[in-house]
Amino acid sequence: MNVNQLKLIHFRNYENTSFSFDSNCIHYLYGKNAQGKTNLIEAIYFLSHLHSFRTNQLSSLVMKENESLIIEAKVESNKQNEHLKVVVSHHKKHLFRFLNPVNKYSDFVGIVNAILFCPDDMMIFSQSPKFRRRFIDMELIKLSKTYTTTLSHYQKILKERNLALKQNEINDALIDIYTDQMIQDEKIILNQRNHFIEQLILKAKQIYPFFSSEKEIIDAKYETFVSIDDDLEENLIHAYQKSLAKDKLYHQTNLGIHKDDIQFLLNGSNINDVASQGQKRSFLLALKLGLAQIIYEKSHQYPILLLDDVFSELDDIRKKQLIQKLPLNMQIFITTTEWMDPSSFGSRPVKFYKIEKGSIKEVDHGR
Ligand SMILES: Nc1ncnc2c1ncn2[C@@H]1O[C@H](COP(=O)(O)OP(=O)(O)O)[C@@H](O)[C@H]1O
Ligand SMILES: [Mg+2]
Incomplete structure (x- = not known):
């Protein structure tokens, strides 16, 4: 399962941003605090679960001083291409699949299957x-x-x-x-x-x-x-x-x-x-x-793996161990505040992105 294209309009601090992501590739998103790394993870999670892992308030997801938000994605699921769209407007979710309205949430949840790890998850214990x-x-x-x-x-x-x-x-x-x-x-x-x-x-x-x-x-x-x-x-x-x-x-x-x-x-x-x-x-x-x-x-098919801040408090050896343990053939998003030496990823496909103030820039790491 892969999200190949994602467009966010008035989602948190993303005004109107398009992303393209590679299949089965690690996407390493780094940047300073409060730039929009978790927001991006949250958008993909929302597409999968139709709720956020940070808030129950739909209105918090809408960019301040705006009325509605759009998450639009081209997804590859079970070798089929999907076009999905979520519009949140006036506290309501409107769902579309290939631009046709989807009335039941249960017909939409799970088309994108994403698994999240974030530090707050540890509270589960x-x-x-x-x-x-x-x-x-x-x-x-x-x-x-x-x-x-x-x-x-x-x-x-x-x-x-x-x-x-x-x-x-x-x-x-x-x-x-x-x-x-x-x-x-x-x-x-x-x-x-x-x-x-x-x-x-x-x-x-x-x-x-x-x-x-x-x-x-x-x-x-x-x-x-x-x-x-x-x-x-x-x-x-x-x-x-x-x-x-x-x-x-x-x-x-x-x-x-x-x-x-x-x-x-x-x-x-x-x-x-x-x-x-x-x-x-x-x-x-x-x-x-x-x-x-x-x-x-x-x-x-593997779900999409969203690892938010997974590296904080891990030493370099554990970080490398974690990367080695990540399944191949899986699209993975990792957010962190630190740059990581590309050699840590071995021969795995990886792309580096810098996230800054709601914008994303791919960084050439010369591999
Ligand atoms: N509804 C919103 N409208 C505009 N900006 C928002 C909204 N919600 C959060 N933000 C901004 O998003 C930023 C935090 O993004 P986040 O992805 O959590 O940061 P990080 O990069 O540290 O993971 C903050 O600057 C915050 O002000
Ligand atoms: Mg964050």
């Missing part, structure tokens, strides 16, 4: 479980249509069930119907989430040692209220039967996948309790690169 669930959901939504429809159905039924539990006269038959529907959805979601984490940590375990001089062992476990085994349906039925009295007492659904979590472990302990910043960074990088591998196996 310390934040509340909601953020870890969001991480799984975001990736599975891009990977599986069944997951997307099942999850939104589950959320709808959960709301209905909670509403039914708040009535003065609780309708037991109705609660039963909702419980049954939740169980059917949860069977699908739990299996997919559990399988995803198992696969992901398997890949990450192979990658992690490249970033770590110590011999730590990393692991991850999906945590839920039932055991995920061959008797999953019975386990769910039993759990809901046991919790029904409590649900009625508290007027809410106390059990469900909306409360699940992922445990990330370093040498058997919760990573948050034992790991240094460097270890957390390496763990997260291993997860992200593992994710790229999973996407490749599933879709036969």
Whole structure:
């Protein structure tokens, strides 16, 4: 997957800027602080996810003193050319594919599959479980249509069930119907989430040692209220039967996948309790690169990798190790404040760009 052309109009500090990028090439974007490096990463991420990783406020993305923004891109996805356009105007997103309007977000999200690593991502380890669930959901939504429809159905039924539990006269038959529907959805979601984490940590375990001089062992476990085994349906039925009295007492659904979590472990302990910043960074990088591998196996193409400020705090040896570990045949964007010696990239295709005040200039590095 590659973004070959990108045009930003009134996106953050980009007034009207066109970019052309090479397929399967590392794009090394460097420049001083506050010049627009992360903004560029954010635009590609937005094209993929239809939301930003920095703000929930669509209006912050629009260049100050303007009404609307445009992100337009020519993309190569599964050897097909795509023309995508997003217009944000008056707090609304308008989507176009080959200039035809796309009405459903789910028909647009994932056409561009981009994976992001940014320093704030490390908070995934310390934040509340909601953020870890969001991480799984975001990736599975891009990977599986069944997951997307099942999850939104589950959320709808959960709301209905909670509403039914708040009535003065609780309708037991109705609660039963909702419980049954939740169980059917949860069977699908739990299996997919559990399988995803198992696969992901398997890949990450192979990658992690490249970033770590110590011999730590990393692991991850999906945590839920039932055991995920061959008797999953019975386990769910039993759990809901046991919790029904409590649900009625508290007027809410106390059990469900909306409360699940992922445990990330370093040498058997919760990573948050034992790991240094460097270890957390390496763990997260291993997860992200593992994710790229999973996407490749599933879709036969690598996602675009967005590495924002990934080099800060890494010494030169680790930087080189990271570059060597990046998969070939992958379009990669790296932002940093420092110039890097082109020889660090070995024989990999790499292009250097200087970002300054919302403009981009390719720099010839003489290789
Ligand atoms: N909506 C906006 N309109 C105009 N400029 C913006 C907007 N949002 C952010 N900026 C500007 O973008 C710059 C920050 O860009 P960013 O990509 O985060 O920097 P960096 O190069 O350090 O990654 C700042 O100068 C900021 O004022
Ligand atoms: Mg930045």
